[in-house]
Amino acid sequence: MKINYNAPLICCVLLGAVTILSSGCKSYNDVAGRYTSKHIKANTNQVTAQIPETDELGYILFALTDVGQADNSILNKETPYYKEVMNSFAGFKNHKAVKLLNADLLNDAKSFNHFRNGLYAFTFNERNQLALKTDYRIDLNRVDFRRYAPLIHDFAVKSKFRKFYKEHSDVYTQIIQNQSVQLDMNSAWASMGKTYTEPFQSYKVILSPLMKGYSSSLAISSHGFRECLIFSESASKAMLYSATVQPVKGSNYND
Template identity: 30%
Template sequence: MRKLLLLTALLFALTPVFSQHIEDTLSTVYWCPNDTFKIRFKDEPKLSIFTASRKDKISPGTDAYPGEYVVFYFGNDSLKVNYHNNLPYAHNIYLNFASPKGKTTLRFHFNYRTAHFSNEYIIKHKDRVRYDIPEVYELANIIWTLSPSGQRSEDPYKTGDYYQRVVNYFKPWMNHPVFKQLNFPDSVVAMEYYNFRENSFAFNIDGKAAAKGKVKLLYNGPYYYVFGDELADSSLFGRLKPLVEDFANKSNFRKFYRENKSFYDQQAARAEKLLPMRAMWQWLEKNFPNNKYQSYRVVFSPLIGGSHSTQRYSTWQGDVRFGENVMFVCGPERYDSSRVLSEKQKEGLYSGVVFTEIDHNYVNPATNKYAKKVDSIFSQRAIWTIRSSSADFYGNAVSVFNEYMTHAAFCVYVEDVYDAATAAFVIGKREDMMVDRRGFIRFREFNQELLKLYRENKDKPLASFYPQLLEWCARQQ
């Protein structure tokens, strides 16, 4: 009869390594006759085989989920190991065992999570597109825009009635200590902007505190990572959370947010009208058929200028994956403020903001198949980018190519779905921006080559053109 060794209370080594990352070591030495384990995860009937290596540090593991566990079978024994259920943090467990080869240690890891979507969340948001200005996210945008770094920077959108309402309302609290923490050298201000702004998205306002008129920020999902090298609670925003809460309470931020809620709702409705997300979604999955997502969310602020980003998240339910793409973009006022643009031109230009964030989630995985070829071509950066331009933000050859490809894919989409005059206008604006403003100096030629390939092979998905396009790129050297 198989003996079950149940691991419930741990152990003697508890060392936070990464935020609240846990390291546990079992003191018992288990006998394994051949260094080979059969492993079964929760909700997975199939057993996997793992042979411990005595030469390298490879180890088995799975993602951390509530109630997750693993059962090891070895010899006549078995051992159940539970995740510590402290989402989203990682949990590493070290198992000491002996075999005819001697003693060694097996490391098992429950990986930290960037997000976790409950069954209720998945049911509610599957096959949906949302457009919104989250309350904590807008709080972060207001603080950054009013900060010394935000005031010096050209990036926040400091134009229009809404910006003036922000300045007028929060002027009495401009000496708050949070602003002293947001004064960065110009060399790092862009990264710290994302670090503060984007990571605020992982926090929610505590409803119980709000009922008492207080702002308390909770790090309780479903998102746990947004930007940078750390989980959001260890990010710049996470570290400044006490000051952010204090500023929100002293300035009565929630009163300002309520007073502007109708404006936010109007902006969300306008964004939905100008951003045909479902059409983009379907077009991208047709042209990059190996990538599928089940939900989209457009997050924006009226205070964002030209700094946009995207993040993708997923949760597995057995063998079924629920994937969500989140885009962080500017508001529609950037385009509605123009008196010369037609409605279709506004739609095309604004769609480019979101499309070129969405399609990174399709282009980047497709590029990985050709990474060595891309690296050999685009590592010669002088051919493809200008030094001391915004292109310098893209630190390696693959990221430079992906930026070329995402914007060119947008131009193919535009030619596919808009009338010829609107398409020519939007594509021309995109080429001008990439070459003249961003420093991707061969974008016009690259874009026209991809358009040519697509026109000649409209029955094929865009992802199939990588070999021909990269051959063209190689000839440019």
């Protein structure tokens, strides 16, 4: 099954090495803000590129689903990183978290967007469990994360996902650094200006070595602070997995 997202494609602008394609996602209420003064102070007039651990886990879960395996428009399957993901996690394709996500995707293809939006609001706490970040909530997200949270936790533990993520930190860091030098408030607003009516005080560009399509954006407002999450795709395979970053040796962490 190929995921087709029918929302109008409003703008497509190249920011350095990353193509940001807004899909009119401001109609979604997947993530809401409950910003602290600390968050507002730290993020005002800031554009940051990120590869969040929870979203990367979500992309890996998607890659293991039957839907993800059949699709060639969302995932970049031509990189060493994708091959390492498959080598490390293919043995968990029948895990309950993967099966639940696959069932939701078959029922409603747009649930992919709600799923990854919601995962941005999560982090791993000191007990290695999924927990909401202090500054976000997901009360209106269409995905029931009460069902997903224990299954995702179980997947992360049994597959040793967090070890995989940590041991690929050099890959993630290089992608983030390559993108960060290209980003500023003006260029971020230039890419979003046809979708939203006024600039944001903060932009967060969410990246992944796995993604090549299905970009979107999400507007969040709380306590007078406006933030835009931009889930982007890469325009360069070289940036996704640079030849200067060597694949981790013996990367099958399932043993």
